[in-house]
Amino acid sequence: VSGPAPRGPAGPRTVKRHNRALILGHLIEAPLTRAQLAQITGLTRATASSLVDELIAGALLVEHAATRGERGRPANPVALNPDGPVGLGVEINVDYISACIVDLTGAVRRHRSVPVDARTVAPEAGLALAAGLAVDVLAEAAGLGLRAHGAGLALPGIVDAGGLLRRAPNLPEWHDLAVGTRFGALMAEHGLPLVTVENEANLAALAELWFGAGRRHDFVRVSAEIGVGAGVVLGAELFRGVRGYAGELGHVVVDPDGPRCACGNRGCLEPLAGQDALLAATGLTDSDALVARAAAGDRRTLAAIEAAGQALGVALAGVINLIDVPEVVLGGLYARLEPWLRAPIEVELAARVLSRPWAPLTVSASALSADAAVRGAAGAVVQQVLRPTVH
Numbered sequence: 430v431s432g433p434a435p436r437g438p439a440g441p442r443t444v445k446r447h448n449r450a451l452i453l454g455h456l457i458e459a460p461l462t463r464a465q466l467a468q469i470t471g472l473t474r475a476t477a478s479s480l481v482d483e484l485i486a487g488a489l490l491v492e493h494a495a496t497r498g499e500r501g502r503p504a505n506p507v508a509l510n511p512d513g514p515v516g517l518g519v520e521i522n523v524d525y526i527s528a529c530i531v532d533l534t535g536a537v538r539r540h541r542s543v544p545v546d547a548r549t550v551a552p553e554a555g556l557a558l559a560a561g562l563a564v565d566v567l568a569e570a571a572g573l574g575l576r577a578h579g580a581g582l583a584l585p586g587i588v589d590a591g592g593l594l595r596r597a598p599n600l601p602e603w604h605d606l607a608v609g610t611r612f613g614a615l616m617a618e619h620g621l622p623l624v625t626v627e628n629e630a631n632l633a634a635l636a637e638l639w640f641g642a643g644r645r646h647d648f649v650r651v652s653a654e655i656g657v658g659a660g661v662v663l664g665a666e667l668f669r670g671v672r673g674y675a676g677e678l679g680h681v682v683v684d685p686d687g688p689r690c691a692c693g694n695r696g697c698l699e700p701l702a703g704q705d706a707l708l709a710a711t712g713l714t715d716s717d718a719l720v721a722r723a724a725a726g727d728r729r730t731l732a733a734i735e736a737a738g739q740a741l742g743v744a745l746a747g748v749i750n751l752i753d754v755p756e757v758v759l760g761g762l763y764a765r766l767e768p769w770l771r772a773p774i775e776v777e778l779a780a781r782v783l784s785r786p787w788a789p790l791t792v793s794a795s796a797l798s799a800d801a802a803v804r805g806a807a808g809a810v811v812q813q814v815l816r817p818t819v820h
């Protein structure tokens with residue numbers, strides 16, 4: 430567990446919170462009996478049992494029907510309660526707004542996405558639209574008997590630790606915006622604390638950690654929508670950088686003489702490998718057509734994807750040379766293009782990553798669909814319920 434060094438001895442409340450988080454953490458994997466929880470956690474049977482009883486009373490856990498215990502005694506497995514507190518995730522992106530409800534088991538209970546061209550909407554109106562969608566989804570959740578513990582917000586730009594959106598290159602009007610405060614006020618009207626405001630690619634990477642296949646703990650997740658974003662997870666923790674601005678792979682320079690980027694520079698990865706670059710190179714107007722043309726073996730489309738893959742491979746080789754991360758996960762449009770994108774990426778990695786002969790690298794497609802970021806935003810709320818910060 431990282432974080433600042435503790436300032437003094439742990440009191441009984443801290444110990445209890447820690448032990449509660451310990452029990453909940455083990456139940457993320459699978460239902461367990463009280464005896465199994467005691468054994469796995471090292472808590473006494475009595476302590477584990479009383480914590481489980483409290484968590485059941487608090488609606489965080491449910492007791493399943495009895496099965497026969499190992500020694501022939503009935504043992505009731507306990508599990509995370511799908512009808513306990515849920516997380517509300519909201520995402521404002523360049524061309525859509527979405528909201529979803531994720532329960533304690535990680536299941537998406539409600540999801541809504543509406544096309545909104547945020548480039549043509551003033552920030553205040555955009556935030557109000559997102560809050561309206563959130564309220565609709567909360568009402569649907571209430572219809573299922575679900576009550577949200579808090580909200581998380583995903584944004585397509587760089588966000589500081591205080592919820593200030595510094596800049597969103599694809600949304601020129603959205604800059605120096607106290608989104609945490611403003612969206613927090615909109616959520617407070619509905620009695621919900623705003624638990625997190627975070628870059629969408631960072632939240633998508635966290636969604637990969639919490640909900641993705643393969644139990645990955647060390648990876649860089651790169652995805653394309655209008656922008657290209659990346660999130661780095663090391664040791665099961667999001668790497669935010671010292672000031673919180675890490676992960677801007679889309680603005681890593683691949684070709685200094687390359688095309689102009691939305692950020693104002695030349696030759697960033699984004700104008701070489703982003704969705705708009707792929708569409709411009711193929712003369713297509715949407716990503717569904719791009720995937721269909723690639724699947725049909727259209728040469729112009731495949732050449733465009735290969736060029737994007739080369740640019741991605743060059744940028745990713747730099748990341749891997751710098752931080753030695755063993756896995757690349759492709760998300761968003763890149764996950765859909767993985768059958769054609771992976772080979773050119775791997776060619777560049779093989780040529781450019783110095784440690785490649787001794788350190789295997791894998792490149793794979795995310796199993797999460799395009800809603801990874803909004804799931805991550807809701808997941809951050811669920812994590813706050815399951816693993817409250819010990820202090």
Ligand SMILES: [Zn+2]
Binds near residue numbers: 679681690692694
């Ligand atoms: Zn750029």
